[in-house]
Amino acid sequence: MQMAGNIFFVGLMGAGKTTVGKLLAKRLGKTFYDSDHEIENRTGVNIPVIFELEGEAGFRKREVMAIEELTAMHDIVLATGGGAVLCKQNRENLSQHGTVVYLRASVNELWHRTKNDKNRPLLQTDDPRAKLEKLYTERDPLYREIADIIIDTGDQSVGSIVQHLEEILNKHANAYR
Numbered sequence: 722m723q724m725a726g727n728i729f730f731v732g733l734m735g736a737g738k739t740t741v742g743k744l745l746a747k748r749l750g751k752t753f754y755d756s757d758h759e760i761e762n763r764t765g766v767n768i769p770v771i772f773e774l775e776g777e778a779g780f781r782k783r784e785v786m787a788i789e790e791l792t793a794m795h796d797i798v799l800a801t802g803g804g805a806v807l808c809k810q811n812r813e814n815l816s817q818h819g820t821v822v823y824l825r826a827s828v829n830e831l832w833h834r835t836k837n838d839k840n841r842p843l844l845q846t847d848d849p850r851a852k853l854e855k856l857y858t859e860r861d862p863l864y865r866e867i868a869d870i871i872i873d874t875g876d877q878s879v880g881s882i883v884q885h886l887e888e889i890l891n892k893h894a895n896a897y898r
Contacts, residue, residue, distance in 0.1 A: 727796065727797050727799065728742075728820050729792070729801060730742050730799065730801060731815065731821060731823050731824075732823055733856060734802075735832075736825065737824050738755075742798045743800075744883045745887070748883060752796065754794075755799070755800045756788055756791060756801045759791065760784060768780065781807065788805060788811045789814055792815060821869050821870070822868065823864040824882075828850070828857050830876070832849075870893070872885065872886060
């Protein structure tokens with residue numbers, strides 16, 4: 722099925738933005754991008770190395786440039802990094818250039834999905850679960866602010882999340898015809 726327009730995923734790390742985004746893009750015949758992967762491709766190093774060399778502020782500058790370029794494209798599905806919504810410019814670019822889908826999961830779910838992932842620089846702390854709780858509290862209102870659609874991922878399969886999302890997107894598209 723072909724559906725016009727961009728679809729942008731926001732949500733915390735571990736929410737499933739990349740996994741769900743890739744499958745949705747395939748089903749809709751769109752090109753998939755992941756802003757973190759784009760940044761890694763441009764710099765030639767992974768995100769933890771950027772954080773180590775440039776700090777979070779340096780990474781966020783790169784993220785703003787990547788998201789600005791990606792949101793200017795057409796007919797894409799984009800998975801953003803969990804902190805992309807911290808920057809007002811990113812929130813504006815996302816909400817103005819496509820349908821924003823917030824994939825929401827509980828802190829317990831996110832912790833279960835990310836606890837063994839060493840490629841998450843913000844979780845390399847003494848208490849990564851507490852850090853996830855803090856990030857959820859800070860970012861949830863920002864995700865909600867720009868979300869056109871909110872999907873609770875819970876323990877659903879990727880396939881059922883994508884199918885549910887396709888149904889919502891169809892209703893969303895038909896409402897504007």
